[in-house]
């Protein structure tokens with residue numbers, strides 16, 4: 531399948547001028563490139579500024595609230611994101627879990643809301659360094675998947691993309707080996723098959739994220755069998771980001 535490459539800009543860049551420059555450079559860099567689906571997830575405030583119609587890019591949000599509208603100061607609803615042309619929403623990123631105390635229960639509500647608004651959720655899961663050392667990776671992944679996907683129907687699960695992001699690898703340069711990634715990938719699929727069916731598990735798109743760069747990107751696709759990547763830091767450098775995309779295309 532065509533690899534799915536998601537750029538998570540996080541809280542960057544700090545001005546609209548820079549954001550437009552970055553978006554346009556990526557868009558130009560992708561001219562003539564086939565066989566890659568690229569999703570840009572900028573901060574909310576820049577979303578309305580990006581036209582994806584004439585580019586090969588799709589838009590995604592980095593978060594979404596679980597209600598459609600109402601008295602929820604400071605929140606942004608999935609319908610609002612849809613209206614701005616978003617097709618995807620990253621949910622449960624480890625930075626949201628850590629700095630904004632998002633629990634699996636909250637993330638589960640957000641997944642439901644995002645699917646109802648006809649956006650595709652990208653559910654992030656992953657263990658901390660301490661959990662990895664204690665060999666708790668599988669336990670953590672299982673719990674995050676089971677709680678995150680609670681009451682999500684088989685039909686809805688088909689719309690969900692999962693991103694395996696070991697927290698110890700995010701923004702650290704200490705990336706996950708393809709062997710470790712392959713193991714986690716297979717385990718995630720096993721958990722989904724236990725909740726739903728083998729067929730559903732087989733068809734689920736699973737991404738890898740955590741210190742991805744143009745050097746290691748291909749190993750996650752071709753060795754660890756991920757269907758795409760969630761790229762943070764390297765997505766802020768248009769040359770590096772386009773190189774990542776070029777390196778993971780299937781011939």
Ligand code: PGA
Pocket residue numbers: 538695699700701702739740741742760761762763764
């Ligand atoms: P990183 O971030 O590529 O900078 O490690 C990935 C992520 O947080 O999604």
